[in-house]
Amino acid sequence: MNRTKTVLAAVLVLVGASGFPPATAGQAAPACAGLDQLRIPASVMSLPTTGGRVTATSVVTGPVGGRTITYCQADADIFPVDPAAPAIKMRVDLPAGWNRKALMFGGGGYDGTIPDLTANVPFGPADQPVPLARGYATFASDSGHQQNPASPPSLDGSFGMNDEALLNFAAGDALKKTRDASLFLIRHAYGTNPAETYFAGGSTGGREALTVAQRWPTAFDGVISAYPAWNNLAEVLDLGYLAQVLSRPGAFPGPEKQTLLYDSVIQACDGLDGVRDHVVSNPAGCHFDPRTLRCPDGADTGAICLSDAQIAAVLALSSPFRWPYRVASGETGYPGFPFLSGADMRTPFLGFGTTAPADPMPVTSGYGMQYWDQWVKYFLTRDPDHDSLAVDPRDPGKWLGRISYLSTIEDRNNADLRPFAAAGGKLILLHGAADELVSPRSTSDYYQRVRDVAGPRGTDAFLRYYLVPGANHANFGTPAFAAGWDSLSALDHWVEKGQSPVDPVVTDVNDDRTRPLCAYPEWPRYRAGDPDSASSFVCTR
Structure with a gap:
């Protein structure tokens, strides 16, 4: 050169x-x-x-x-x-x-x-x-x-x-x-x-x-x-797990609840850097607990609170995901997303989306959920009709060998x-x-x-x-x-x-x-x- x-x-x-x-x-x-x-x-x-x-x-x-x-x-x-x-x-x-x-x-x-x-x-x-x-x-x-x-x-x-x-x-x-x-x-x-x-x-x-x-x-x-999405296979596995979590009955927080979560995080953590400007400058210092937004008895009673199922989904999104098997790239997990660290819930399409994941995958689901769906159909199973929600990233069964191979080129x-x-x-x-x-x-x-x-x-x-x-x-x-x-x-x-x-x-x-x-x-x-x-x-x- x-x-x-x-x-x-x-x-x-x-x-x-x-x-x-x-x-x-x-x-x-x-x-x-x-x-x-x-x-x-x-x-x-x-x-x-x-x-x-x-x-x-x-x-x-x-x-x-x-x-x-x-x-x-x-x-x-x-x-x-x-x-x-x-x-x-x-x-x-x-x-x-x-x-x-x-x-x-x-x-x-x-x-x-x-x-x-x-x-x-x-x-x-x-x-x-x-x-x-x-x-x-x-x-x-x-x-x-x-x-x-x-x-x-x-x-x-x-x-x-x-x-x-x-x-x-x-x-x-x-x-x-x-x-x-x-x-x-x-x-x-x-x-x-x-x-x-x-x-x-x-x-x-x-x-x-x-x-x-x-x-x-x-x-x-x-x-x-x-x-950079440098560990692409690792992230895809987490996205697949999150797609399954968000597809559970009652687990998906709609746009109003996403706004509630975002506003609550900002209210709790915005001033930790010395000024209130709607920016959380020190995400590591933000320790918001979504359980403070729990609806009475954990049931979904509207846009002003989160149900137990929705709290579980938010915690899954923001927590590290680990899988109990080895892949050839050596990766062992994905660290989760900072939805509790000042993430912008006003742009839900990239994160949660506006509708829950399903089969077939809606175009209004989160970008990551759609990415997972395409990956399962064309990278993993090479079956365009395969239900992506039927593949469990925690226990992929017969797909483990293919996942391990894909990790060598995607991570x-x-x-x-x-x-x-x-x-x-x-x-x-x-x-x-x-x-x-x-x-x-x-x-x-x-x-x-x-x-x-x-x-x-x-x-x-x-x-x-x-x-x-x-x-x-x-x-x-x-x-x-x-x-x-x-x-x-x-x-x-x-x-x-x-x-x-x-x-x-x-x-x-x-x-x-x-x-x-x-x-x-x-x-x-x-x-x-x-x-x-x-x-x-x-x-x-």
């Missing part, structure tokens, strides 16, 4: 007052016509394919992230080895005024569509240009399968019936194939490799970010991993990132403390595993982990704190200049409040002054 730090004089000339090289409108797009129908040799990809081909190109001039820019968009297919497997569909956006850097985006859920290459990185800033508008060449793929348009977005697991498609997605094979093919096209368009190549993704994309650092430590110079749990660090790689890890879909406790667990392997000093040399109070999954809906931070510039400075992030500040992009972005395990405690200003807080343990 080309890790040269030479800065081209032409790029220096192009740097504007904002510090970002503009991809200027009116400049000629780089060699776009020469890419059309270009063959991508199998030899440029380190994993098996039968090559690829550019299927379409176009020169685009228009608004991107607040700027009007010109870029070449090239779509391509990477052909499978198995004729029955779908192609990997990928896209590369090549800006005029290229800053000689490249950024790959990760996907979400079950993938199946090409991410928006004109978008921002996860938890990105609202007041800065997006990567393409800064001059980054951006690229991504659908991870090797195409979603059924009739399915809810990112919730089509039917590709799991094919082994090659499964490995492309779950093991991350499509990531390296897409990276190699994209760099081939970038070299063809600009006549040189990128000086730096980065990866940014959240949720499934966050797992993909950790996958590239684990499996191909020299492939990317820097990685942004946000709310991307290698904590030895020393090869990535030795190659000069830098990793920024982000998670919202109120995430209702991927547990922040799980990311904290992975971070601690990395520290156990690399040691505190070794870890600090290449990794920063930030837990953002009040932020939920991908700023979905109306979170208590919609996180925005220029992690890409921070990563770029770290990679290029060796300057690690110092006293970063995160902004609530919905109302411009700011907070110090505290390196885990620290959290922001209010001191004095304007409660909407980061300067009024101090990072503490």
Whole structure:
């Protein structure tokens, strides 16, 4: 991989007052016509394919992230080895005024569509240009399968019936194939490799970010991993257990009761950080007991209380889940979700959903329940008619062998990132403390595993982990704190200049409040002054 730090004089000339090289409108797009129908040799990809081909190109001039820019968009297919497997569909956006850097985006859920290459990185800033508008060449793929348009977005697991498609997605094979093919096209368009190549993704994309650092430590110079579903098999088993719990008669708390729970948690824990701002800054210090909301005699008597069955369901959601058998990945459980730590119950679709799980699985059930349903049908049993609620994650019976195998490709749990660090790689890890879909406790667990392997000093040399109070999954809906931070510039400075992030500040992009972005395990405690200003807080343990 080309890790040269030479800065081209032409790029220096192009740097504007904002510090970002503009991809200027009116400049000629780089060699776009020469890419059309270009063959991508199998030899440029380190994993098996039968090559690829550019299927379409176009020169685009228009608004991107607040700027009007010109870029070449090239779509391509990477052909499978198995004729029955779908192609990997990928896209590369090549800006005029290229800053000689490249950024790959990760996907979400079950993938199946090409991410928006004109978008921002996860938890990105609202007041800065997006990567393409800064001059980054951006690229991504659908991870090797195409979603059924009739399915809810990112919730089509039917590709799991094919082994090659499964490995492309779950093991991350499509990531390296897409990276190699994209760099081939970038070299063809600009006549040189990128000086730096980065990866940014959240949720499934966050797992993909950790996958590239684990499996191909020299492939990317820097990685942004946000709310990563790194232990995908482990989480799926917990989701399956929770689907069964929530499907029990009377156990599902409807939207009104979810709001009651959320408001009660905020009332109990909001002020523990020194200020009441609807943000629980120290989730570990919040010890709300849902039994304080118990209905008289434990029966369901309305929206102002929780029945015994609903309390049991809430406790199951927020408690660690362990299984009494071994799987090949070595994982033994999942730490549960922070529904009692300030999670945003105002966005129930991601967490509980608005209706109880059932067979067939309603599209109004929680996202995680639908994810489990697809996993059982297409990954585990490979029977589209199988009742997912009939599979017990605590006692899977005949499915144990298949579960164990799937753990080897879905749990991307290698904590030895020393090869990535030795190659000069830098990793920024982000998670919202109120995430209702991927547990922040799980990311904290992975971070601690990395520290156990690399040691505190070794870890600090290449990794920063930030837990953002009040932020939920991908700023979905109306979170208590919609996180925005220029992690890409921070990563770029770290990679290029060796300057690690110092006293970063995160902004609530919905109302411009700011907070110090505290390196885990620290959290922001209010001191004095304007409660909407980061300067009024101090990072503490």
